[in-house]
Amino acid sequence: MIHVLVVDDHAVVRSGLVQLMDGRNGLAAVGEAADGDEAIVKAQELQPDVVLMDLSMPHGKDGLTATAELKKLLPNTAVLILTMHDDEEYLFRAIHAGASGYILKNSPYEELLQAVQHVAQGNAYLYPSATKRLMSDYLEKVRSGDYGGSFESLTEREKEILAKVAQGYANKEIAELLFISVKTVETHKSNLMEKLDLRTRPDLVKYAAKKGLLNFE
Structure with a gap:
């Protein structure tokens, strides 16, 4: 079972992602966080295989900062960026921060589930259009x-x-x-x-x- 921590500042989005992840394709949503600070605390507590991380969170640490800190604390935990930013600069910055993958929020849910599995196996993932x-x-x-x-x-x-x-x-x-x-x-x-x-x-x-x-x- 692949354990996933969902990080997004919108409660409705988090709830939807948790429901999507839980019990599908060998995935289990073990927790959720509303910002980068909470994500770091929850990740250390829950030790997930993958952190599904939003980039733009107005309160606390943003996704890039949280990703960089998480990778130092939990180098074996993969971070998959889930964002609305279809931009090469954000992509390069996410990779620099230590993210294993980058996928857009408008992607089909099947693609998202596959991306989570992919990074959990130690692989890199970029959304197809990128x-x-x-x-x-x-x-x-x-x-x-x-x-x-x-x-x-x-x-x-x-x-x-x-x-x-x-x-x-x-x-x-x-x-x-x-x-x-x-x-x-x-x-x-x-x-x-x-x-x-x-x-x-x-x-x-x-x-x-x-x-x-x-x-x-």
């Missing part, structure tokens, strides 16, 4: 010749840094994870982007998605 958009943008870049570089030309360290940057880590965080200086990270990042002919961070993320490097743990 994945399609990322891949379409990438293929358009390929057709226009913007992605002329070769992945095989990268060193192992450059590949490692490519993955970390794409997953949302800041240069300082990468430096700490890899036990190297921030300046070294910046140099590797500059070199790999030049080799791959990438110009922006979204381009880098799309390239990494194509190469199967977006393994969010």
